[in-house]
Amino acid sequence: MILxxxxxxxxxxxxxxEYGDGHVVVGDDGRIAAVGPGHAGAGWVGSAHxxxxxxxxxxxxVTPGLVNTHHHLYQWATRGLALDDDLFGWLTKLYPIWxxxxxxxxxxxxxxxxxxxxLSGCTLTMDHHYVFPRDGGDVLAAEIEAARQIGxxxxxxxxxxxxxxxxxxxxxxxxxxxxxxxxxxxEQAIDRWHDPSPDAMLQVAVAPCxxxxxxxxxxxxAAVLARRKGVRLHTHLAETDDEESFCRRNFGCSxxxxxxxxxxxxxxxxxxxxxxxxxxxIAKLGDTGTGVAHCPSSNARLGTGxxxxxxxxxxxxxxxxxxxxxASQEVSHLGAELRQALYTARIRGGAGxxxxxxxxxxxxxxxxxxxxxxxxxxxLEVGKLGDLVLWRxxxxxxxxxxxxxxxxxxxxxxxxxxxxxxxxxxxERGALTNADAEVLARRARRAxxxxxxxxx
Ligand SMILES: [Zn+2]
Numbered sequence: 001m002i003l004x005x006x007x008x009x010x011x012x013x014x015x016x017x018e019y020g021d022g023h024v025v026v027g028d029d030g031r032i033a034a035v036g037p038g039h040a041g042a043g044w045v046g047s048a049h050x051x052x053x054x055x056x057x058x059x060x061x062v063t064p065g066l067v068n069t070h071h072h073l074y075q076w077a078t079r080g081l082a083l084d085d086d087l088f089g090w091l092t093k094l095y096p097i098w099x100x101x102x103x104x105x106x107x108x109x110x111x112x113x114x115x116x117x118x119l120s121g122c123t124l125t126m127d128h129h130y131v132f133p134r135d136g137g138d139v140l141a142a143e144i145e146a147a148r149q150i151g152x153x154x155x156x157x158x159x160x161x162x163x164x165x166x167x168x169x170x171x172x173x174x175x176x177x178x179x180x181x182x183x184x185x186x187e188q189a190i191d192r193w194h195d196p197s198p199d200a201m202l203q204v205a206v207a208p209c210x211x212x213x214x215x216x217x218x219x220x221x222a223a224v225l226a227r228r229k230g231v232r233l234h235t236h237l238a239e240t241d242d243e244e245s246f247c248r249r250n251f252g253c254s255x256x257x258x259x260x261x262x263x264x265x266x267x268x269x270x271x272x273x274x275x276x277x278x279x280x281x282i283a284k285l286g287d288t289g290t291g292v293a294h295c296p297s298s299n300a301r302l303g304t305g306x307x308x309x310x311x312x313x314x315x316x317x318x319x320x321x322x323x324x325x326x327a328s329q330e331v332s333h334l335g336a337e338l339r340q341a342l343y344t345a346r347i348r349g350g351a352g353x354x355x356x357x358x359x360x361x362x363x364x365x366x367x368x369x370x371x372x373x374x375x376x377x378x379x380l381e382v383g384k385l386g387d388l389v390l391w392r393x394x395x396x397x398x399x400x401x402x403x404x405x406x407x408x409x410x411x412x413x414x415x416x417x418x419x420x421x422x423x424x425x426x427x428e429r430g431a432l433t434n435a436d437a438e439v440l441a442r443r444a445r446r447a448x449x450x451x452x453x454x455x456x
Contacts, residue, residue, distance in 0.1 A: 001033070002026045002423055003044050004390065007057025008404040011035060011380040012064050012364045016357060018405070024062055026386030030199065030422035035380050059394030060417050061404040063360060064379050065123025065387035066334045067367025070234075070272040070293035070322025073127045073143055074101055076109035077448045078327045087240045087302050087328075091170060094327060097455040098131045099175040105447040107142030112444035113326055114150045115432050120333040120413065123387040123421045125152055126371060128234060128272070130159025130209040131175055132185070140189055144202065151426040151434045153200075153387065155371055157207035157234050158189040162218045168250065170212045179218050182208075183225060190229045198376050199385065199422070203231070210236040211255055212246045216262060223263040232372050233264065234293075237271035240304050244276050256281035265290045270370040272322060274312070275305045282308065286315030291370035294362065296344040297331055298324030309345045309362075310353045320367030335391075336413045338363050356409035386423035389416055392430075 002025070009022040023040040027033035028050075034040055044052065082093040110127070117125055127143060140156060147154035160182035163169030169176070177185075186206055194204040206226040208214040219235075226233045238244070238255040247255045256277065259265055267289030274285070274292040285292065294307050312319050321341055326332045338359045345354035368378025376385050391414040393399070393407045398414060401407035408414055419427035426433050432440075 001028050001044070001050060001052045002055060002386070002420065003040055003052050004055040004057045004062060004418075005039055007390065008061040009035065009380065010061060010063045010360060010405050012361055013379045013381050024380060024388065026388075026420060026423040028423075030386050030424070032380060032382055032384050032386050035382060055390070055418060057390055057417075060390045060392050061408055062380070062388055062390050063408070064364040064377070065389050065419060065421065066121045066363045067320055067371060067378060068117060068122050068125035068322055068334050069270060069291075069320035069367045069370045070295050070324050071113070071117075071125055071127050072129065072325030072327075073110040073113040074098070074106045074129060074131065074139070075325030075327035076113040076332075076444055077101075077105050077451050079330050079448070081327065085302075086242070087304060088170060088242050090302060090328065095171050095175055097451060099133055099172070100451055100455045101131055101133055101136055101139065103137035103139050103142040105451055106139040107146055108443040108447035110143035110146035111149065111435070111440045113332065114146055114152055115435055115437055115440045116332055117323070117334060118150055118152055118419060118426050118432060119416060119430070119437070121335040121389045121391065121416050121419065123153060123389065123419055123426070124155070124367070124371065124373065124377060126155040126157060126205070126234070128157050128159050128207050130161055130207065132160070132177060133175065140193070144193060147202075149435055150432065151421055151424060153421055155203045155205060156193070157205040158186040159207040159209050160186065160218060160222070161209045161213040163213050163215050167215075176213070179215060182218060183221055186222065187225060187229070190231055194229070194231055196230065201422070205232040205234050207234040210239075210243070211251075211258060212243060216251075219262045219264060226268070233266075233269040235264070235271055236273060238276045238281070239273035241276060254278070254281060256284055260284065268372070270318065270320070272324070273299065273304070273307065275299055275307045277308060279311075282311050282315050282317065285312070285317045289318065291318035291320065293322040293370060294319050294341060295322040295324040295329075296340040297329040297337060298322075300340070300344070301329040306344045306348050308348070309341065310349050313358070318366060318369035319362050320370040321363045333413055334363065335408075338409045342409055356403075356406045359409050360405060387421050388419070390418040391415070392417040
């Protein structure tokens with residue numbers, strides 16, 4: 001049991017309850033046993049039968065752990081490349097390198113990416129993995145092992161590409177899979193890894209890559225597969241003008257209309273980006289409960305545009321935040337994405353377009369809705385899982401900003417004093433609990449160098 005006291009609390013519950021000085025108790029079952037103002041009361045103090053870890057949260061704000069709704073962990077091995085390209089140019093440069101991926105490289109990249117995410121306040125992340133070279137080994141198992149080591153709650157997706165260049169797609173033929181083989185491997189991944197229980201540390205979703213790298217048959221059969229298995233669906237959608245042109249040219253409609261035709265709208269679907277959406281498309285997403293993983297830093301890095309987050313929220317679209325792959329935004333810091341989302345919305349729509357509390361909502365309960373975990377995660381409420389972050393806000397960068405939520409979102413990325421997943425520490429005093437960041441960095445550096453050498 002963990003008892004956190006003397007702490008500012010932002011619960012992100014349905015009424016936005018906050019306490020300037022409060023407490024949170026996480027029980028032995030890994031769920032929140034109490035949250036409220038002032039001290040926790042004598043009932044929670046340890047006895048001979050119960051050991052209680054007491055945490056003094058003076059100078060800190062506790063929030064739900066941040067939820068990352070879009071990532072490509074393998075890209076940690078190809079950071080800092082194609083720095084001035086747009087999406088299609090960037091992909092064209094990187095596909096041949098990614099074609100050399102194997103389990104060791106993906107495991108090393110995932111270790112670094114997940115460790116860094118944890119240090120940035122993330123407690124639950126998805127991963128969108130869609131490159132499966134023929135002799136690459138078990139890359140999904142490698143990243144799942146990395147997540148187990150770091151201790152994060154993990155939703156890897158079994159992605160896929162089956163539309164190579166010779167068939168009119170963007171990726172070179174040697175990095176795409178056979179359609180039926182991709183579907184069979186996706187089903188195997190669900191059977192092997194997906195845990196449907198409310199406490200699950202590991203859930204799998206189905207995630208063909210994008211309209212310009214996947215056939216219509218793979219998209220529609222993937223949707224049928226996911227629904228038969230009761231798992232969620234994810235893909236890239238409406239990211240760039242080039243994608244819009246591709247869909248108009250090849251399918252005679254917009255990306256969202258294409259998704260609708262393929263059975264890809266629904267409250268079991270969340271799409272990455274959703275940058276280029278007209279009013280009709282936003283209404284369709286809202287009416288169907290289709291979620292959007294908003295990735296403002298990646299969109300900025302690739303010069304893609306800025307998603308209409310205000311309009312998405314006003315149309316009741318579930319919106320979460322995503323860092324996206326580390327090769328399309330080298331920061332990959334989920335805490336920093338709170339401010340990036342706020343700034344991006346305000347550049348588009350003025351100072352009233354998004355508040356600090358709305359940014360926090362996107363990063364927590366909004367993300368939990370996208371990943372289908374809102375019943376158990378995304379807010380600090382009694383009975384929910386004990387995934388939370390204690391942000392240190394009394395250092396030079398934040399001290400003097402009285403509104404702690406404003407300090408977290410408007411201020412520089414805050415150090416993580418403590419991060420819990422199901423009540424278990426994954427970060428303490430700014431360091432990983434279960435791994436050595438230097439070791440993760442060294443292994444990832446070796447993987448990066450080997451990958452570049454082999455793909456020359
Ligand atoms: Zn992506």
